Amino acid sequence: MDLSTATIEHLRDEAYLFLCREAAEKQLNAITQEKVEIASTRPPFFLFAKKEARNAFTQSMRVVSDNESALRDRLAQISRLEEWLRTVIRGAVVSYLSAVSPDFQKFAAIRDVLDRWENQLPTLAESVVALARELRLLGGEAAAGRGILRELDGARAAEMRMERTLADLDECAAELSARTEAREDVARDVRLPALP
Secondary structure (H helix, E strand, O other): OOOOHHHHHHHHHHHHHHHHHHHHHHHHHHHHHHHHHHHHOOOOOHHHOOHHHHHHHHHHHHHHHHHHHHHHHHHHHHHHHHHHHHHHHHHHHHHHHHHHOHHHHHHHHHHHHHHHHHHHHHHHHHHHHHHHHHHHHHHHHHHHOOOOHHHHHHHHHHHHHHHHHHHHHHHHHHHHHHHHOOOOOOOOOOOOOOOO
């Protein structure tokens, strides 16, 4: 499987944009230097200088400033095009590598496991808070000498949610460990942090 024609064209466009950026930046540096040179020709006591000298200086500065502004606008357009192209190219290259590269597929699977593990952490924190709340209610009801069956059911449900989340986290850790244990695998040192 080869890269699609559209992706190759996008890569070519990116190279052209790089060359355009270099040329525009080189031209912008030259205009900045020219602006400094023109500024050094400003007549002393500008308001008291001859009208022709003032007009010539003002006209020269206006032309250079307009050129500089136009180049900065082009550079901004180039930046927007580069950003759009990067997004398109990245998607195409990821799709291509997902289809043809076993190493890329392996790392994508590891990244998915890590994402699942990170998404489960907030659920664990919520489960622990819910269990603590239910235990506090249970303790308050028991201390008051009232019936505790309803609070006991709530605490049991919160504990089961927490156990399910811990089991999911353990499953992610085991899957990651299984994916990274091969000796030849460059990802063998990827580990999940220990839970508190």
